[in-house]
Amino acid sequence: MLDTLGGVEPGARKWTELAPDQQARLLDEYRLAYLAEVPVNWCPALGTVLANEEVTNDGKSERGNHPVYKRPMKQWMLRITAYCERLADDLELVDWPEPIKLMQRNWIGRSEGAEVHFPLAYGSAQSPDEIITVFTTRPDTLFGATYMVLAPEHPLVGSITTDAQSDAVKAYQSQAAARSDIDRQADAKEKTGVFTGAYALNPVDNDKIPIWIADYVMMGYGTGAIMAVPAHDQRDFDFARQFDIEIKPVVLPTQDWLKHHAPEGCDKEDVHDLMAHYVAAANTFDAAFGGTGAGINSENDEVSLNGLLTPDAKSAMSDWLKRRGFGKATIQYKLRDWLFSRQRYWGEPFPILHAPDGHIIPVNEADLPVALPEMDDFKPSASDDPDAPPQTPLSRAPASWKTVEVNGVKYARELNTMPQWAGSCWYYLRYLDAHNEDRFVGEEAERYWMGGNGIDLYVGGAEHAVLHLLYSRFWHKVLHDLGHVSTPEPFGRLFNQGYIQAYAYTDQRGVYVDAEKVQDNDGRFTFGGEPVSREFGKMGKSLKNAVGPDDVCEKYGCDTLRLYEMYLGPLDQSKVWNTRDIVGVHRFLQRLWRNFVDEETGELLVTSDRADEALKRKLHKTIKRVTDAMDAMAFNVAIAALIELNNELVGLKTIPREVAENMIPLLAPSAPHICEELWQRMGHEDSISTTNWPTHDPAMLIEDTIEYPVQVNGKLRGKVTVPTDADDAAIEAAAREDENVAEHMAGKTVRKVIVVPKRLINIVVG
RNA sequence: GGCCCUGUAGCCCAAUUGGCAGAGGCACGCGACUUAAAAUCGCGCCAGUGUGGGUUCGAGUCCCACCAGGGCCA
Incomplete structure (x- = not known):
């Protein structure tokens, strides 16, 4: 094993037989954190280096869009490449959106x-x-x-x-x-x-x-x-x-490829001639054949x-x-080691000391963590000159901070800091046990919260696909290998929410104008009397199309705001903010209130009356639909089901308690305030957040009869209602009796009858 | 240039994962209540699923090609 490593004496087998510099070199091959003189992405305008992941395709900094240059510098690196294989393979272990997995696989580039x-x-x-x-x-x-x-x-x-x-x-x-x-x-x-x-x-x-x-x-x-x-x-x-x-040429291309890329003058219909031509003069074809095929030559x-x-x-x-x-x-992997130092003030200082002779020691554990020094000027040294020497803000720290004496030797502190990703690599673990003074997370707390497959549900934007989500998986695996965490993966289930989008408007010079002040005159949009054109994009300051949540809260209340956001559409997709639609969910809440509370007297309308059979069925159907939808994070569907149930209640003088007691907890996560209020009025002393999630009675979902659509040759020709427990033959017989169905079957031979239980009947004739 | 996602009614969205295209909301229209309006309640309106093929008894759903929008990587 040792033989295969660079620079080790042949024959040396024991660690103690190695010279100190050989030991050091060997260790350096394996250290997860190491210093290296590497070509780095240097951004003079930010006064710092950047990781590959922080540089955009056109060579600009992801933050601020400044030019980035390659230059060699001695920097701290983290050996994420040691985990390439597991970072790729263990994507199998997690329930993540496939596109994100794909992006990570491509980035790792096996x-x-x-x-x-x-x-x-x-x-x-x-x-x-x-x-x-x-x-x-x-x-x-x-x-x-x-x-x-x-x-x-x-x-x-x-x-x-x-x-x-x-x-x-x-x-x-x-x-x-x-x-x-x-x-x-x-x-x-x-x-x-x-x-x-x-x-x-x-x-x-x-x-x-x-x-x-x-x-x-x-x-x-x-x-x-x-x-x-x-x-x-x-x-x-x-x-x-x-x-x-x-x-x-050493691979025989397909016939199609040969036909398509052959030079002028070839007989493109004669396959043998094409092949012979290719083997003799591949350089006359107009492209390389990158596909697979049989070997030749x-x-x-x-x-x-x-x-x-x-x-x-x-x-x-x-x-x-x-x-x-x-x-x-x-x-081979495309992923490179992670450039881990920055020339910024706001970052974790490295717990590293440099000896006068150049060797490096860690800060004594008792002296951890290393806190940033108080400084008046902590800005990075920005420059227009790509060749300007990097100046870290900490190099201007007081000498008392920069120098540390250990056993009579004066050490210099490392003056780079960690990138912003360092904290996000492990914060989720610290959150589990934030007040633990002894460990970054207690073992029991870690097992309780992370046990099984890591964090149950992690909601975040897709922009972190190859940054935070890759870095933190790497750290987590290191911690796992060291026995500090119990799961190989940090985030068992990941969900990417979409962006909220909104209309934005530009004037004739192409400058964005305040979307809130644009007037809509039957599809013609004006701003201060001048015509503007409408486009569409991610809600935010740059497009001047942000809608402040405060205004919506002020006007409709925050339950409405919350409900509206959930009702917009599927959580994982980008959605358009359309202020016009807010009244819909607001009406729902108002109607709900009127169903439960008498507007005139303020009297609660929930009574111990029994719900009739149909309402009970509706209730249990709703419990199931809402439960399934919430599990699938289809909040829009869950809310629609509750609106439907609420609409059923409109005509009633009073609300049966069994309905109210189940319905309000279903809505509580989406509209917590109004539900809490109704819950208290219904006589509960504990918060609704402590009650159990309702469960449906499966028996209530079974109907006595089922209406079957009847198709003839795949086209809907009639409907029949049969008892739920009718067998296929009975269903078929009922279908044949339908007048319109019989008409379409008249004079034809029945080839096949397909009866799909609880779905439909299709009679194939010909 | 390669890959991924999305495309359903005037608009936002559902559709038990291959089984009657419509749950819900917006907008619109009509009616009830009202002196009137708002609010409220009731009723109604509208698409054959981006386009063209294919598989299937049956396709919004699966496959192929193309178009449009968004994203990732070159």
């Missing part, structure tokens, strides 16, 4: 493939400096690798470049450094690159293949080097055509992929690579 070692053509292949390792998801195309590409920053570039190519390579390297990753990854047809003058050997056939550098290969992804298979990868194809490199003395379908070819090649020591099947 890909199966193989690593392949390409020896340099002139080297002895003994030293690691003479081997280029690449990762590929398509080891089956190895016979088609006709060149290699290193990222311009790849450490081998300097040593392999020939003198003749040296100037060109250096010029290209500095040109590439000036481009952003986003730029470099953009699918430009025009590829750039420079030949290093060096060659590698393709391990499958010992062919000498040229080594290029090109900026479409990124150092931060995979090994920073690729084997290029131009026949089967579009970017490699574009590159090879541009620089006139051999394009060797892929054979050496020991292994043949010819005729094998892609999955089989992949494993055959991986096996061969492993047998010959040229590589092995492996899994």
Whole structure:
């Protein structure tokens, strides 16, 4: 095991046999928190570095939209990559929306493939400096690798470049450094690159293949080097055509693909001719074939992929690579380690001390937590200059805070702080036992609240998919491994609520105007007499379309506001705020009140009278519907069912107590105030929040008779009512007796009769 | 460019997961109450489910293609 780790003496087997620096290096390979000199996202305007997750697609900071630059800096990292596999696999354990799971899987970016070692053509292949390792998801195309590409920053570039190519390579390297990753990854047809003058050997056939550098290969992804298979990868194809490199097909495309991409002059109907043409001159086709198919041109003395379908070819090649020591099947992830330090004041200080000789120790446990020093000026040092040295606010802290003496040695405090995510990674655990002075959460409290599958229900926005929700899963797993928490996952069930949207209005210059002051004149919208155009978007300040909840509360009460928000529509979808509709739920509450309380006298109308059979059935049906809907978080449906029941009560002089006692608790979560008031008036001394959720009587849901729709050939032709316990034959007989049904069956042969119990009857004739 | 979500009445939304397209609300119309209006109560109105195919006895629901809106990743 130790042998496989970098820099360890062969033969060393025991920890104590290792030199201190070897021990340190080994530990560093495994530490979950480590310092590293890495290319980071530096945002001079914010005066801080940012995690990949905090940088938008167009290279701006997620907060504030400022430009972000790559630059190397020594920073704290958290080794989230050590948990890649479990973070991906354990998504199986949780009840989350599939799109969020998918986003996390994509972000983690698991890909199966193989690593392949390409020896340099002139080297002895003994030293690691003479081997280029690449990762590929398509080891089956190895016979088609006709060149290699290193990222311009790849450490081998300097040593392999020939003198003749040296100037060109250096010029290209500095040109590439000036481009952003986003730029470099953009699918430009025009590829750039420079030949290093060096060659590698393709391990499958010992062919000498040229080594290029090109900026479409990124150092931060995979090994920073690729084997290029131009026949089967579009970017490699574009590159090879541009620089006139051999394009060797090793997978046979589908007929459709050949037809579609063949050059002019081919007989597109003659499959054999197309294939022959492709094998002879794949470079004349207009694209790379990236799909799967049978292998061709892929054979050496020991292994043949010819005729094998892609999955089989992949494993055959991986096996061969492993047998010959040229590589092995492996899994690669897109997720990078998490850049965990920030140059901000408002963040948790690291409990870390730096010794004068550079070694690092943790702050003594008795001195935890490390509190931020009081400072007058705690702003980050913002700058327009991307090369300005980072200045953390804590570097301006009093010397008494910055220096700590331990055993006579003066240590310097770490002056970076943790990112805002640090707190959200574990707050849910602290909330369980917030006053515990001994532990971050007591074991008993943790088991009680988190037991089973973690937090029962976590409601939040989808924007956290690859930030908070990934980071906190990582921390939770670390805590789980250390035995501090009992579940492998923090959030058993996740629910994403949608956004509230509202109409927004722009004037003729395209500037947003205050939506509340816009007048609607039969679909023509004006603001201060000027016409404005209406659009639509997430409610908020930027679109000037926010509706203050205070106004709604003031006018209708907060039960109405609450009810309205729940009634808008499915919780997980974005919904339009339409002030006009509020009166609907407000009327419901007023009607409810009038049903229960005499408006004139204020007398409670709930009596001990028995409910009649129909009302009882309605009640129990409602209990079931509301219960099911609340479980499914379909609050809009639950409220609709209660409105329906309430409408049934309108004609009654008094409300039977058995109805009231069940109905009010059903509504209480949605309209707590009015329900509490009615509950008290009904004679209860305890709050309604302490009462049990009503349960329905299944017997009350069973009807004596059922009305069946009768279809003939799938079209509704009649309806029959039969006793609930009628058997199929009886139902069918009843159906045939219906006049209209009989008419549509007249003179035809019955082919089939489908009786779906409690649903319908379909008679197929022909 | 790839992937994901959504599309049902003038509007917001339901539809027991493949079984009668309508629960509820808004808006609108008519009627009752009222001197009148508001409020209230009653009654009514409107779509064949974005488009085109397919599977099925039967499709809003499943499959394929396309269109539109929103999102994620390049």
